[in-house]
Amino acid sequence: xxxxxxxxxxxxxxxxxxxxxxxxxxxxxxxxxxxxxxxxxxxxxxxxxxxxxxxxxxxxxxxxxxxxxxxxxxxxxxxxxxxxxxxxxxxxxxxxxxxxxxxxxxxxxxxxxxxxxxxxxxxxxxxxxxxxxxxxxxxxxxxxxxxxxxxxxxxxxxxxxxxxxxxxxxxxxxxxxxxxxxxxxxxxxxxxxxxxxxxxxxxxxxxxxxxxxxxxxxxxxxxxxxxxxxxxxxxxxxxxxxxxxxxxxxxxxxxxxxxxxxxxxxxxxxxxxxxxxxxxxxxxxxxxxxxxxxxxxxxxxxxxxxxxxxxxxxxxxxxxxxxxxxxxxxxxxxxxxxxxxxxxxxxxxxxxxxxxxxxxxxxxxxxxxxxxxxxxxxxxxxxxxxxxxxxxxxxxxxxxxxxxxxxxxxxxxxxxxxxxxxxxxxxxxxxxxxxxxxxxxxxxxxxxxxxxxxxxxxxxxxxxxxxxxxxxxxxxxxxxxxxxxxxxxxxxxxxxxxxxxxxxxxxxxxxxxxxxxxxxxxxxxxxxxxxxxxxxxxxxxxxxxxxxxxxxxxxxxxxxxxxxx
Numbered sequence: 001x002x003x004x005x006x007x008x009x010x011x012x013x014x015x016x017x018x019x020x021x022x023x024x025x026x027x028x029x030x031x032x033x034x035x036x037x038x039x040x041x042x043x044x045x046x047x048x049x050x051x052x053x054x055x056x057x058x059x060x061x062x063x064x065x066x067x068x069x070x071x072x073x074x075x076x077x078x079x080x081x082x083x084x085x086x087x088x089x090x091x092x093x094x095x096x097x098x099x100x101x102x103x104x105x106x107x108x109x110x111x112x113x114x115x116x117x118x119x120x121x122x123x124x125x126x127x128x129x130x131x132x133x134x135x136x137x138x139x140x141x142x143x144x145x146x147x148x149x150x151x152x153x154x155x156x157x158x159x160x161x162x163x164x165x166x167x168x169x170x171x172x173x174x175x176x177x178x179x180x181x182x183x184x185x186x187x188x189x190x191x192x193x194x195x196x197x198x199x200x201x202x203x204x205x206x207x208x209x210x211x212x213x214x215x216x217x218x219x220x221x222x223x224x225x226x227x228x229x230x231x232x233x234x235x236x237x238x239x240x241x242x243x244x245x246x247x248x249x250x251x252x253x254x255x256x257x258x259x260x261x262x263x264x265x266x267x268x269x270x271x272x273x274x275x276x277x278x279x280x281x282x283x284x285x286x287x288x289x290x291x292x293x294x295x296x297x298x299x300x301x302x303x304x305x306x307x308x309x310x311x312x313x314x315x316x317x318x319x320x321x322x323x324x325x326x327x328x329x330x331x332x333x334x335x336x337x338x339x340x341x342x343x344x345x346x347x348x349x350x351x352x353x354x355x356x357x358x359x360x361x362x363x364x365x366x367x368x369x370x371x372x373x374x375x376x377x378x379x380x381x382x383x384x385x386x387x388x389x390x391x392x393x394x395x396x397x398x399x400x401x402x403x404x405x406x407x408x409x410x411x412x413x414x415x416x417x418x419x420x421x422x423x424x425x426x427x428x429x430x431x432x433x434x435x436x437x438x439x440x441x442x443x444x445x446x447x448x449x450x451x452x453x454x455x456x457x458x459x460x461x462x463x464x465x466x467x468x469x470x471x472x473x474x475x476x477x478x479x480x481x482x483x484x485x486x487x488x489x490x491x492x493x494x495x496x497x498x499x500x501x502x503x504x505x506x507x508x509x510x511x512x513x514x515x516x517x518x519x520x521x522x523x524x525x526x527x528x529x530x531x532x533x534x535x536x537x538x539x540x541x542x543x544x545x546x547x548x549x550x551x552x553x554x555x556x557x558x559x560x561x562x563x564x565x
Contacts, residue, residue, distance in 0.1 A: 039100055046466065048541040050459050052100045055108070057469040060155035060251035060296040061360060062476060063108030064392065064465045065399045066094055067367065070115060070136050072420045072433050073402060080434040082420075084132075084141035088148045090423075090431060093447070097152035103451070105405065105458075106465040109155040109296070109397070111254050113368060115142065118166060121435075122414070123159075124256060125166035125224050129241045146249040155251040157296055162238060162284075163257040164224040172225050176212050184231045187217040187266055195268035202265050217266040220257070229261050229280050239287050246291045253288070255281075258299030258315060259307065274310060281314025296397070298362045309351035317360040317397070320348070324365040327390045328376050331383050331556075336490035336507045342481035345394055345492070349479060361396030365404060368418055372401070372410040375440065379407055382556045385460045385539055386505060389558035390490065392464045393503050395479045405461035406447050409440035422446040460539070467537040471562055473501035484514040489553070493517075501536075501562040506553040511542060513552045520561040521549035533563040 045051040057063040074086030096104040114123030117131045132142050149156050165172055175182040189196050189208070198215060200207040208215040209222045217226045227234060242253070261280060264273040285297050299315035301308045308318045323345075330341055352359040365373040365387055377383040384407055392398045402408075403421050410417040419438035423429035424446050450456035468474045477494035484491050488508035494501045502520040506512050520533045522545060535545050540554035545561070553559055 039102070041099060043470075043536060046463070046537070047535055048538055049454070050102050050463050050466075052102050053466040053470040055099050055106075055153075055466075055469045056472060057108055057475040059294045060109060060157070061294060061397070063155075063397065063469050064106070065109035065111050065155075065157075065362075065397060066105070066107040067111045067113070067364075067399050067401045069113045069368065069402060069418050070133075071121065071435060072418055074421070074423075074431040075433045076431065078430075079135075081135050082433045082435075083135070084137040084145045086431050086433075088141075088145045091145075091148055091152060091154070095152045095154050102462065102466070105462055106469065107400065108153065108469055109157065109251070110149065111298075111399065112156065112158050114159045114161070114256075119168055119223075120166075122418070124161055125164070125168075125221075126161055127166045127169045129165075130244055143248060150249060155296065156249070157252040157254055157298070158245060158250055159256055160241075160253040161256045162227065162229065163261050164218070164220065164226050167218075167223045167225050176214075178214070181233070184228055185234045185237075187226045187228045188214050189216075190214055195270070200265055207265055219260055219263055219266060226266055227261070230276070235280070235283070238284065242284070242288050243291055246288070246295070251292065251294075252296035252298075255297065255299045255315065258318075259301040259303055259311060274307070278311060278314040281311065285314060285316055296360075298360075298397075305348050305351050309348075309355045312352045312356040312359045316356065316358070317362050318352075319367070319399070320361055320363040320391075320396075323363050323391060324370070324373060324387075327365065327387050328373065330390075330490070330507055331377065331386055334508050335487055336505070337487060339481050339483040339490055339492075341390065341490045342479070342483070342492040345479055346481050349395060361394075362399055363391040363394055363396055364399040364401065365391055367399075367401050369414065370417070371412060372408060372417060372440075373404065374407040374444075375409040375411055379409065379443075381407070381455075381457050384457055386507065386556045386558065388457075388461060388464055389539060390505055392468055393474060393494075393505075393558065393560065394492075395477070395494070397475075398468070400461070405458050406444065406450055407457050408438075408444055410438070411440060416440065424448040463537070467560060471499060471501060471536065471560070472496040473499040473562060474503075474560070477501065482517060486512060486514045488512045489514055495565075497565065499562055499564050501560050502533075503558070503560050504551065504553055505558045506556060509555050511552055511554050513546070513550050515550050516545070516561070518549075519563060522547055533561050536560050536562045 039052050041052040041054045046053050071082045073082040074090040075082050076085035092104055094105050094107050115132050116126040117128045117133050118125050132139055146156060171182045171185055174180045175186045198208045207217050209218050218224050219226050262273045262277040267273055288295050297315060298317040299311055301311045301318045302321050311318055415436055416439055419436055420433040422444055423432050450458035473494040473496045477496040480493045482491055482493040488506055489504055491504040537560040539557035542554040543557050543559050544552050
């Protein structure tokens with residue numbers, strides 16, 4: 001019997017093929033018509049400019065996600081701190097729910113950084129896994145946000161910290177008593193316990209912290225005591241937590257510090273670590289899938305490819321750490337080398353597939369723990385557009401760190417990586433947050449002004465997201481390097497059941513003309529059909545597919561040529 005996933009793909013295939021044929025006619029006969037006051041999606045117009053496109057990516061496991069810090073996004077009550085009501089009011093910026101419009105960003109998912117009660121500004125030290133941060137609003141406010149997101153077709157995943165809690169969590173406070181049932185929920189040892197090094201340091205601080213004659217581990221900080229996920233009762237509690245939030249409508253979770261839950265530093269000498277961690281994630285993610293087969297879970301495994309691949313077996317999806325660095329370095333060099341990025345991606349994907357054939361990659365440029373990419377590329381719009389194209393047009397579910405689409409800057413310390421989103425010039429948007437001042441964004445052009453500029457970075461992100469979510473090859477396809485033998489070009493092929501696409505990026509500062517693979521060269525047939533290769537996206541209008549089977553790619557420009565299967 002066919003699986004749900006196979007049936008869904010078959011239905012999408014039928015819809016896609018029929019829509020391609022219909023669009024061939026529509027482009028010629030009714031481009032520019034209006035329906036209910038909105039533009040009819042016009043693929044021909046979308047090649048070179050921002051134009052509505054019909055989204056075919058569906059569910060939480062496809063599309064493009066937006067990583068969002070509630071504190072910094074939108075403030076509804078004027079206290080300077082972002083909140084759920086402000087976020088709800090600004091949802092139309094992210095996706096207005098209408099594929100016939102082009103004013104919204106178009107993302108299909110949101111990852112909310114921690115929303116639980118916490119003594120810190122960042123929220124990664126949780127005091128209640130069943131509540132929401134009162135600075136962000138009430139549970140009713142959060143539920144209203146979820147409902148509004150669902151109306152727009154936006155999936156929501158929330159940050160979950162299974163590695164540690166706050167030292168102020170009632171569970172930890174009670175665990176200080178050796179006779180407490182919560183004692184084994186945390187990693188407590190005595191001073192004379194063998195197999196541990198009480199002087200162990202990690203990341204510049206001591207791992208073991210003295211308390212009431214015993215010691216507890218705090219991998220990240222003494223205020224973040226580590227859970228002991230070997231304890232069955234704690235594992236059951238986390239299943240209850242997952243069900244609580246998914247019953248409210250959450251589509252999945254981003255797991256913080258997923259690679260550290262059984263970090264060898266806090267285990268008895270010789271005790272297995274990685275194997276136990278993967279076993280936990282297989283069990284936990286497997287349970288989440290029983291609650292919602294279409295749920296999406298993604299882990300923070302800030303490690304080399306081999307380790308990320310191993311965790312794919314349990315998590316299903318990992319963030320693609322180091323990809324952003326490779327993209328920035330290649331753009332600075334202005335060279336694709338020997339199709340280096342495409343080959344590197346393919347090698348990573350092969351490692352992932354070896355552990356989990358159904359893996360989902362989660363590429364990104366920078367996140368809330370890293371210096372922002374705009375600063376690394378000195379705010380250069382052409383280079384930032386190229387960087388965005390390089391990762392969004394690759395495999396998997398890309399994540400955009402909030403503000404990246406308008407070129408926000410930020411550098412360590414962490415607070416300066418998480419500063420308020422810039423909606424408009426000072427005093428021009430009542431939802432502007434102000435909980436901290438940014439040292440780096442005095443010259444950053446706010447969203448409202450970029451909306452009016454047809455050549456802005458924000459407009460480019462809108463175009464990229466629309467093309468990504470409209471084409472099965474891009475959101476459901478697998479990547480294979482397909483070189484042009486020109487060192488300026490990074491290129492690959494994306495293949496899905498219904499469609500294939502050839503993706504090219506020119507990393508040089510000059511226009512380049514290269515031969516297209518025969519499958520993607522111009523066709524001589526007088527009438528195009530669903531299988532005909534066609535240019536569906538180009539960063540700049542100087543990019544052209546030529547009659548002699550070549551493509552001229554603008555400096556630092558990207559292009560996508562798609563063909564139905």
